[in-house]
Amino acid sequence: AQSVTQPDIHITVSEGASLELRCNYSYGATPYLFWYVQSPGQGLQLLLKYFSGDTLVQGIKGFEAEFKRSQSSFNLRKPSVHWSDAAEYFCAVGTMKTSYDKVIFGPGTSLSVIP
Amino acid sequence: IAGITQAPTSQILAAGRRMTLRCTQDMRHNAMYWYRQDLGLGLRLIHYSNTAGTTGKGEVPDGYSVSRANTDDFPLTLASAVPSQTSVYFCASSAGTSGGDEQFFGPGTRLTVL
Numbered sequence: 001a002q003s004v005t006q007p008d009i010h011i012t013v014s015e016g017a018s019l020e021l022r023c024n025y026s027y028g029a030t031p032y033l034f035w036y037v038q039s040p041g042q043g044l045q046l047l048l049k050y051f052s053g054d055t056l057v058q059g060i061k062g063f064e065a066e067f068k069r070s071q072s073s074f075n076l077r078k079p080s081v082h083w084s085d086a087a088e089y090f091c092a093v094g095t096m097k098t099s100y101d102k103v104i105f106g107p108g109t110s111l112s113v114i115p
Numbered sequence: 116i117a118g119i120t121q122a123p124t125s126q127i128l129a130a131g132r133r134m135t136l137r138c139t140q141d142m143r144h145n146a147m148y149w150y151r152q153d154l155g156l157g158l159r160l161i162h163y164s165n166t167a168g169t170t171g172k173g174e175v176p177d178g179y180s181v182s183r184a185n186t187d188d189f190p191l192t193l194a195s196a197v198p199s200q201t202s203v204y205f206c207a208s209s210a211g212t213s214g215g216d217e218q219f220f221g222p223g224t225r226l227t228v229l
Contacts, residue, residue: 009155032215043119043205043220044158051215090157094214102148102173102214105158 002027004093004106012112013081021076021109023091032094033074034103035065039087047089050074061085086113117141119221121206127227128196136191136224138206146209147189148173148218149181151202158205164189165212196228 003026013019025031032051036044048059055067065076074091091106122137140147145166150158160173164183178200180192189208193200204224209216 004157032213034217041222043207043222044218045220046217049215049217094216102160102163103218105150107155107157 002031002093002095002104004091004104006089006091006106006109008109009107010110010112012114014114015083016080019076019078019081019085019111021089021091021111023074023076023106024072025074025091025093026072027093027095030069032103033065033067034092034094035059035063035074035076036090036092036105037061037087038090038108044090047076081111081113083113083115086111118219119206119208121204121221121224123224124222125225125227127229128193130197130228131195134193134196134226136193136204136206136226138189138191138221139187140189140206140208140219141187142208142210142219143186144208144210144219145186146212146216147183148207148209149179149189149191150205150207151175151200152205152223153202161191161204196226198228200226201228202226 005024034049035047038044048057050057050067088108090108093104119140148163149161159175162181164170167186206221207218209218
């Protein structure tokens, strides 16, 4: 069965520090992979998406993610975090050829940024 | 630009009552979805619709029903609410029906069932 894990429930970083959020997935084929961000009291917004091609994907707000097939991972990174990046981050897998083609979301990682 | 609107923003409901959460999109997207968000569980799909007139069950459909009479509206009904349905509910839409399509989310409805 398809699944998504995000090992870190909560991460705290200092403003200006680098960030890496981990994501691992289980899926039988090459999946669509997503990172969404949820600001407090808001719905989710797409940061970036991968399906094929270059394994390093650039997204909005200075985020990037790298697909590593051998590790079944799709970690999100940002070189310098801003206070406005404090939010909940969700990794997701887009499935295909199942009873319905839908997206499975991980449990989320909450990011706090300290000045 | 409205995107997806949801109503109400929040609601406190007595157990056993009927409740309909409203969702409207103005992007003419084919697919629409209802998720519930619970701490530590992420988002779980309740029901979906790939096009007007069709609906399907997601991961956690029990106790919920949906309809899709037109492209824009996708209401979610709790026929007889129970406390375990206390959650934040998100409506989303996507232009296509593939698992690779970006989903656009509404602001959510916070529902408390007492």
